[in-house]
Amino acid sequence: xxDRIVFENVSKFYGEVLGVNRVSFSIPPGITTLVGPNGSGKxxxxxLMTGLVQPSSGQISVLGIGPGDADAxxxxxxxxxxxxSFPRGLTGYxxxxxSLMLHGMADYDAFRLASEALxxxxxxxxxxxxxxxxxxxxxxxIRLAQAIAHxxxxxxxxxxxxxxxxxxxAESLALFEELGRQGMHLIISSHILDEVDRISDRVxxxxxxxxxxxxxxxxxxxxxxxKPMQVLVRCDKPELLASRMFSVNHCVEARLHGDGKGxxxxxxxxxxxxxxxxxxxxxxxxKIEAVAPADDNANAIYNYLIGSxxxxx
Amino acid sequence: xxxxxxxxxxxSGRVTPIWARIGVLVRYxxxxxxxxxxxxxxxxxxxxxxxxxxxxxxxxxxxAARLLVSRNGLSWLEINSEYFLRALQLQCWFALPLMSWVxxxxxxxxxxxSALPILLSHPVSRFGYxxxxxxxxxxxxxxxxxxxxxxxxxxxxxxxxxxxTSANLSIAAGIVVGxxxxxxxxxxxxxxxxxWVKWRTLATGVIFAxxxxxxxxxxxxxxxxxxxxxSLLNLPVMMTQLWQRLLGVPEMVRTGSDWSLPSTAILIxxxxxxxxxxxxxxARIRAREVVRG
Numbered sequence: 007x008x009d010r011i012v013f014e015n016v017s018k019f020y021g022e023v024l025g026v027n028r029v030s031f032s033i034p035p036g037i038t039t040l041v042g043p044n045g046s047g048k049x050x051x052x053x054l055m056t057g058l059v060q061p062s063s064g065q066i067s068v069l070g071i072g073p074g075d076a077d078a079x080x081x082x083x084x085x086x087x088x089x090x091s092f093p094r095g096l097t098g099y100x101x102x103x104x105s106l107m108l109h110g111m112a113d114y115d116a117f118r119l120a121s122e123a124l125x126x127x128x129x130x131x132x133x134x135x136x137x138x139x140x141x142x143x144x145x146x147x148i149r150l151a152q153a154i155a156h157x158x159x160x161x162x163x164x165x166x167x168x169x170x171x172x173x174x175x176a177e178s179l180a181l182f183e184e185l186g187r188q189g190m191h192l193i194i195s196s197h198i199l200d201e202v203d204r205i206s207d208r209v210x211x212x213x214x215x216x217x218x219x220x221x222x223x224x225x226x227x228x229x230x231x232x233k234p235m236q237v238l239v240r241c242d243k244p245e246l247l248a249s250r251m252f253s254v255n256h257c258v259e260a261r262l263h264g265d266g267k268g269x270x271x272x273x274x275x276x277x278x279x280x281x282x283x284x285x286x287x288x289x290x291x292x293k294i295e296a297v298a299p300a301d302d303n304a305n306a307i308y309n310y311l312i313g314s315x316x317x318x319x
Numbered sequence: 320x321x322x323x324x325x326x327x328x329x330x331s332g333r334v335t336p337i338w339a340r341i342g343v344l345v346r347y348x349x350x351x352x353x354x355x356x357x358x359x360x361x362x363x364x365x366x367x368x369x370x371x372x373x374x375x376x377x378x379x380x381x382x383a384a385r386l387l388v389s390r391n392g393l394s395w396l397e398i399n400s401e402y403f404l405r406a407l408q409l410q411c412w413f414a415l416p417l418m419s420w421v422x423x424x425x426x427x428x429x430x431x432x433s434a435l436p437i438l439l440s441h442p443v444s445r446f447g448y449x450x451x452x453x454x455x456x457x458x459x460x461x462x463x464x465x466x467x468x469x470x471x472x473x474x475x476x477x478x479x480x481x482x483x484t485s486a487n488l489s490i491a492a493g494i495v496v497g498x499x500x501x502x503x504x505x506x507x508x509x510x511x512x513x514x515w516v517k518w519r520t521l522a523t524g525v526i527f528a529x530x531x532x533x534x535x536x537x538x539x540x541x542x543x544x545x546x547x548x549x550s551l552l553n554l555p556v557m558m559t560q561l562w563q564r565l566l567g568v569p570e571m572v573r574t575g576s577d578w579s580l581p582s583t584a585i586l587i588x589x590x591x592x593x594x595x596x597x598x599x600x601x602a603r604i605r606a607r608e609v610v611r612g
Binding site: 053056057058059076077079080081082083085087089091092093094095104105107108109110111112115119149152156157158159 | 328329330332333334335336337339340343344347350351354428429432433434436437438439440441442443444605606
């Protein structure tokens with residue numbers, strides 16, 4: 007079976023309004039972050055991926071199955087919508103149980119899977135209460151439970167961390183990471199990029215309905231050649247290191263870390279930079295404790311390629 | 320980069336057929352409808368004429384009771400096609416307030432709560448969703464129209480002399496066909512208008528308006544232009560004529576003009592109304608929520 011989510015030249019128009027235009031990509035298993043400003047077409051992309059809307063043109067295939075084969079398609083996809091919306095009057099357990107029944111599970115399986123999903127999001131104790139009485143975080147969790155309860159192979163999560171407290175966010179991220187490692191496809195749209203970035207393998211950047219970049223985060227960052235890479239070097243003599251680095255012309259910016267025990271260096275030639283850093287370390291003038299990329303993440307890529315105004319640069 | 324263990328197992332157990340999944344939506348719908356005390360009240364109110372009519376059947380078939388009840392003639396106690404037309408009309412018009420109360424609960428809440436994307440992200444199509452809601456509404460309305468009228472027929476068959484049943488089977492068929500047409504139309508109207516009005520109370524009002532405003536316009540057209548065709552906008556008039564023909568009751572004729580509409584014209588109008596409802600539902604029942612963000 008094909009293990010990729012494939013979009014081929016997909017466009018979606020709502021009347022005369024552009025949703026997404028000529029989008030093509032192929033997503034392997036793992037965690038993919040969908041990044042874009044408000045109105046960029048993220049939700050449209052997710053709706054297309056989950057079969058909730060049909061493309062105006064182009065082909066969509068999720069693990070080799072098109073949305074036309076609705077039964078197989080919907081059973082394979084779990085969707086956690088961004089809207090705080092539920093069928094009225096249901097308890098958390100009823101919501102999951104009925105959702106599983108709608109997926110075609112028999113009574114016993116629906117009971118077992120609903121209990122398992124509640125356990126996974128730690129809502130077992132609140133399962134008998136009406137969702138209307140849940141806190142925002144609990145409602146987010148029950149939505150997540152509904153999305154994973156039927157054991158889908160693809161999980162599409164629209165802003166799944168909204169409304170969660172730090173502890174619940176950490177639990178959710180751990181769950182996403184676990185599912186990603188198990189070989190599931192997770193497509194996550196989130197504004198909390200710092201946290202999602204830690205578990206994400208790939209990034210899809212979209213703005214104005216157009217795909218800006220797609221692929222492994224590190225590879226995408228390296229492709230952004232007009233923005234020199236920034237590296238944080240923790241060391242005992244950051245000023246000395248900065249002056250040494252400035253002696254070569256590929257180093258374009260140096261900024262001391264707030265605690266005075268490191269320096270952010272921006273370089274136009276990352277390979278040459280690391281070679282020089284090796285030399286400095288061997289010379290022994292500066293004791294280097296740690297070296298880490300400072301802008302090799304989805305947040306930085308977002309800022310470089312889309313910018314705070316949401317326009318593609 | 321993750322290390323993929325590929326030990327995640329998707330659900331591979333047996334799945335139920337599509338009708339069972341639609342059955343879940345029907346259950347949702349009926350539970351939602353019956354969760355209101357007003358719905359229960361309307362159901363009980365619809366029982367009142369049924370009980371009165373049931374007593375009438377008993378009295379009509381009980382010589383002692385007939386003697387006690389009437390000394391001046393027994394014409395009102397006759398159980399014939401006119402009696403069943405009265406029963407069908409009474410019960411069917413009781414179904415209207417019930418429908419206008421229940422229908423918005425079935426769809427308006429889902430729209431107002433943006434629950435459609437969640438429901439439609441399951442292997443249930445838009446058609447399946449609407450069918451589930453339709454069945455829930457149809458069953459609710461059938462329980463105050465078709466069911467009581469058929470119970471009355473069976474009760475009369477039980478009391479009536481041999482031969483009455485076979486001679487009057489056309490009445491039962493008329494009840495089934497006439498009642499089914501009416502509750503199908505009501506269900507379609509209720510679901511269609513509920514899907515366009517997110518405020519439930521307003522939706523109830525709009526449903527009533529959708530039936531009686533065209534009827535008023537039709538009445539004006541009939542009066543001003545002196546034509547019977549204005550009645551094609553008048554649902555109560557159309558249904559009354561249709562029921563009369565289905566149950567074999569002689570039609571009343573207005574003095575001076577033939578106001579009777581051809582059955583084909585009535586059926587075409589009802590079909591057109593249903594198609595408009597389908598178009599309205601098709602336009603509104605969508606999974607997408609276009610939110611720029």
